Amino acid sequence: xxIVGLELGERSYPILIQNNLLTKITIHLKGHAPxxxxxxxxxxxxxxxxxxxxxxxxxxxxxxxxxxIVPDGEDSKSWKTMGNLLTRxxxxxxxxxxxxxxxxxxxxxxxxxxxxxxxxxxxxxxQVPTSLLAQVDSSVGGKVGINxxxxxxxxxxxxxxxxVLIDPMTLTTLDKREMWAGMGEVVKYGLIWDEAFxxxxxxxxxxxxxxxDMEAVADMLAFCCRAKADVVEKDEKEGGLRRILNFGHTVxxxxxxxxxxxxxxxxxxxxxxxxxxxWVSRQEQFISESEFNQIESLLKQFAIPVLPDNLVAENxxxxxxxxxxxxxxxxxxxxxxxxxxTKILKVEDMTPWVKAWLIYMQKK
Amino acid sequence: xxIVGLELGERSYPILIQNNLLTKITIHLKGHAPxxxxxxxxxxxxxxxxxxxxxxxxxxxxxxxxxxIVPDGEDSKSWKTMGNLLTRxxxxxxxxxxxxxxxxxxxxxxxxxxxxxxxxxxxxxxQVPTSLLAQVDSSVGGKVGINxxxxxxxxxxxxxxxxVLIDPMTLTTLDKREMWAGMGEVVKYGLIWDEAFxxxxxxxxxxxxxxxDMEAVADMLAFCCRAKADVVEKDEKEGGLRRILNFGHTVxxxxxxxxxxxxxxxxxxxxxxxxxxxWVSRQEQFISESEFNQIESLLKQFAIPVLPDNLVAENxxxxxxxxxxxxxxxxxxxxxxxxxxTKILKVEDMTPWVKAWLIYMQKK
Numbered sequence: 001x002x003i004v005g006l007e008l009g010e011r012s013y014p015i016l017i018q019n020n021l022l023t024k025i026t027i028h029l030k031g032h033a034p035x036x037x038x039x040x041x042x043x044x045x046x047x048x049x050x051x052x053x054x055x056x057x058x059x060x061x062x063x064x065x066x067x068x069i070v071p072d073g074e075d076s077k078s079w080k081t082m083g084n085l086l087t088r089x090x091x092x093x094x095x096x097x098x099x100x101x102x103x104x105x106x107x108x109x110x111x112x113x114x115x116x117x118x119x120x121x122x123x124x125x126x127q128v129p130t131s132l133l134a135q136v137d138s139s140v141g142g143k144v145g146i147n148x149x150x151x152x153x154x155x156x157x158x159x160x161x162x163x164v165l166i167d168p169m170t171l172t173t174l175d176k177r178e179m180w181a182g183m184g185e186v187v188k189y190g191l192i193w194d195e196a197f198x199x200x201x202x203x204x205x206x207x208x209x210x211x212x213d214m215e216a217v218a219d220m221l222a223f224c225c226r227a228k229a230d231v232v233e234k235d236e237k238e239g240g241l242r243r244i245l246n247f248g249h250t251v252x253x254x255x256x257x258x259x260x261x262x263x264x265x266x267x268x269x270x271x272x273x274x275x276x277x278x279w280v281s282r283q284e285q286f287i288s289e290s291e292f293n294q295i296e297s298l299l300k301q302f303a304i305p306v307l308p309d310n311l312v313a314e315n316x317x318x319x320x321x322x323x324x325x326x327x328x329x330x331x332x333x334x335x336x337x338x339x340x341x342t343k344i345l346k347v348e349d350m351t352p353w354v355k356a357w358l359i360y361m362q363k364k
Numbered sequence: 365x366x367i368v369g370l371e372l373g374e375r376s377y378p379i380l381i382q383n384n385l386l387t388k389i390t391i392h393l394k395g396h397a398p399x400x401x402x403x404x405x406x407x408x409x410x411x412x413x414x415x416x417x418x419x420x421x422x423x424x425x426x427x428x429x430x431x432x433i434v435p436d437g438e439d440s441k442s443w444k445t446m447g448n449l450l451t452r453x454x455x456x457x458x459x460x461x462x463x464x465x466x467x468x469x470x471x472x473x474x475x476x477x478x479x480x481x482x483x484x485x486x487x488x489x490x491q492v493p494t495s496l497l498a499q500v501d502s503s504v505g506g507k508v509g510i511n512x513x514x515x516x517x518x519x520x521x522x523x524x525x526x527x528v529l530i531d532p533m534t535l536t537t538l539d540k541r542e543m544w545a546g547m548g549e550v551v552k553y554g555l556i557w558d559e560a561f562x563x564x565x566x567x568x569x570x571x572x573x574x575x576x577d578m579e580a581v582a583d584m585l586a587f588c589c590r591a592k593a594d595v596v597e598k599d600e601k602e603g604g605l606r607r608i609l610n611f612g613h614t615v616x617x618x619x620x621x622x623x624x625x626x627x628x629x630x631x632x633x634x635x636x637x638x639x640x641x642x643w644v645s646r647q648e649q650f651i652s653e654s655e656f657n658q659i660e661s662l663l664k665q666f667a668i669p670v671l672p673d674n675l676v677a678e679n680x681x682x683x684x685x686x687x688x689x690x691x692x693x694x695x696x697x698x699x700x701x702x703x704x705x706t707k708i709l710k711v712e713d714m715t716p717w718v719k720a721w722l723i724y725m726q727k728k
Contacts, residue, residue: 079447090514090686118482121509121520122601145485150454156485157521237486322454 002222006140006229008236011160015140015225017218021167022053022128026061033124033162035099037064039089041112042103043072046130049173054103054128066092070111074261077111077146079155085115099124102161105131105178106138106266110156113144117159127161130170132182133267136189136224139164141232141245147261151322152253158237166225168217179209180303181267184248186220187298188274189227192247195340197223202298244342247334248274251354254319259308268304275299276357281335283356286343295339313355320350366586370504370593372600375524379504379589381582385531386417386492390425397488397526399463401428403453405476406467407436410494413537418467418492430456434475438625441475441510443519449479463488466525469495469542470502470630474520477508481523491525494534496546497631500553500588503528505596505609511625515686516617522601530589532581543573544667545631548612550584551662552638553591556611559704561587566662608706611698612638615718618683623672632668639663640721645699647720650707659703677719684714 002017016028029035038058042051047069058065068088070076094100100123102112109127116125129139145156171179183205190198201220207213208220228245235241252273256264264272275296282292320331330346337343347353366381380392393399402422406415411433422429432452434440458464464487466476473491480489493503509520535543547569554562565584571577572584592609599605616637620628628636639660646656684695694710701707711717 083443086519087512087514090512090518093686118509118519118521120518121507121522143485145482148451148454150451154454154484155450155482157482158485322457 002218004222004225004229006160007233008160011142013160013162013164015164015166015229017166017168017221017225019167019169019214019218021165022050022170023057025054025057025128025165026063028163028165029061029063029099029126033099033126035063035097035124037095037098038066038101039092039094039098040065040067040101040103041070041085041108041115042067043070043076043105043108045072046104046108050103050130050170054101066094070108074107074147074266077107079146079148082111082114082146085111086119089115089119094119094123096120096123099126101126101128102139103128103130104134105129106134109134109139110144110153111146113142113159113161114146114156117144117157122159125159125161127164129164129166131174131178132171133178133185134182135166135168135171135221136182137185137228137245139166140225140228142236151257151319152261164225166221168214168221171211171217176209176303177265178267181265181271183209184267184271184274184302184304186224188245188247188270189224191274191278191295191336191339192244192334192342193227193231193340194223195338197227198339202294205298205301243332243344244334247336247342248272248277250320250331250333250350251276251316254316255307255311257319258311258315263308264305268302271299271302271304272307276353277333277335279357279360280333280353281337281343283353284335284345286335286337287339291336291339307358307361311358313351313358316354316358317351320354366582368586368589368593370524371597372524375506375600377524377526377528379528379530379593381530381532381585381589383531383533383578383582385529386414386534387421389418389421389492389529390427392527392529393425393427393463393490397463397490399427399461399488401459401462402430402465403456403458403462404429404431404465404467405434405449405472405479406431407434407440407469407472409436410468410472414467414494414534418465430458434472438471438511438630441471443510443512446475446478446510449475450483453479453483458483458487460484460487463490465490465492466503467492467494468498469493470498473498473503474508474517475510477506477523477525478510478520481508481521486523489523489525491528493528493530495538495542496535497542497549498546499530499532499535499585500546501549501592501609503530504589504592506600515621515683516625528589530585532578532585535575535581540573540667541629542631545629545635547573548631548635548638548666548668550588552609552611552634553588555638555642555659555700555703556608556698556706557591557595557704558587559702561591562703566658569662569665607696607708608698611700611706612636612641614684614695614697614714615640615680618680619671619675621683622675622679627672628669632666635663635666635668636671640717641697641699643721643724644697644717645701645707647717648699648709650699650701651703655700655703659700671722671725675722677715677722680718680722681715684718
């Protein structure tokens, strides 16, 4: 088993990575989140695959267990679904020493985590991420929340889980589109944090995507979790350093919003957003032509939707303005000064950089 | 000015108490919650009295200010109102370095605090409590949240303000029913924390209620805030000691719920709840007959509604069971072992103590 520790004082917790960990969940709960009562929150697809495995394991250990299932997809990260889940927790009588388990991808982790953070002012919470994106990114670090019609993740909390359980075998049932979307976040850690890791992913991209070497996959997951933990330990609530994790996300979020969250998956939009950031980094001469080409040629291998034909710059820009990262004093954009090293630039007006990039993309 | 400090590491903040502090709000914001953009959340009554004073003060200091007004009363602590306020924060473009100010009583503090805690995963928050209950209790300590049709305060966060500004002059416009309700929480500090303070309140109850000595009122407010701060400093998230602040609240909450939140004000229900707890403490022989008589005779002076005729024990008990303080292992009830000293009792079944007390009350 690989163990990544996230040190945050009394809010510290471990991330455990091991094949077939789902069946052994109760052993690990005992040490980190002991309880007699649990609510599992999952979606339709994941609960069909793993709901029975996890709830049986809990029930066999004598834990009173409910399984709440929400529809697949980003639309479940809504005020309405959140309200329904809180009502069901009350109805089932979940008590203060009860546990909420998120079993699913990033949507489920964010949603179930926000329910856990706000139900009775906070109950214990365990992340069991089943998508690549959730395993390398959203299940670690305590960002939980929901979307608003006017923007993503505008409502939420910082709320750390007691434990993150990653079973890489769940990736075998993940559809390939989700794998590619998650791989976008994997590449992100190479770009912002470690050039050697970027090169490893570059060298074995297809081996990893097709899960031909589960040991290498587990190493990749552990590296990403360690990188994210390093950042979060230094800046839990995104006062500074943590912003680098938003690399690719400013334009990524805007792309998702401008296409009504139905065209791109989050990780896919982030791949385009990272391309934008690398392109701007090149325009600003922060990175060399060959570095930009290296990044672009890796990202071009991603099997993701291209930018839609009807995308207009103004729409993207208005979405960026509403993005929560905008403080009163302009927008902080995460760029690169090398592969493996970020540079934060304060931009007063994003318009020129968005328009010029769209023109560049149309010409390709 | 009286200053009470609440020490919680990086979440520490001061409580400032001074007549006419409302007009000087911006001086104190500068030091503790500097901002260029603020949203004031208030209710109809309070905003009519003080909305203009506070928003003008902010605007004159160059702070972009919005005033969001919700209807008076407990019904505003709802999922729907919370959602509307979050939407208005998004629409007005409140940014991460913006500030939310709660201007009002306990309902406004709880509601605005929960909005601040969840908007963009948390923005700075300042409490300006204008009711006695909010000044001595709910504005201090970071409990924020809303009600659910199935129970009070079932949804929320622990989220500390950056500053609490108490202007005792706002009590001059508070109606007497609210004064009496708040005085219930004042007496609570005497009962659970300090016998000498209990006696002071006993001796000068009517002087305090009728605001005949504003210096004594300010002393009383400072004592209560200091007592609450002492408790919260030792146990921010109610793992143990903080439970004593729930003295009178188990039956109090149940009384509010059983009467659909429209018959009793919170503080009024707590007065009855404290009477219940004192009565049980006497039945269990934890306190003497004369101590019980002393408590009862003080509480009898409170100008609050009597228990309604149609109150049935079963209804109260079912409400208690849903109360969030119930852990999987029974209910922890806060009783007294002396005036000024609590004793926590784990009760498996509240039914006998509720039924017997109701019979006692009917006989009186």
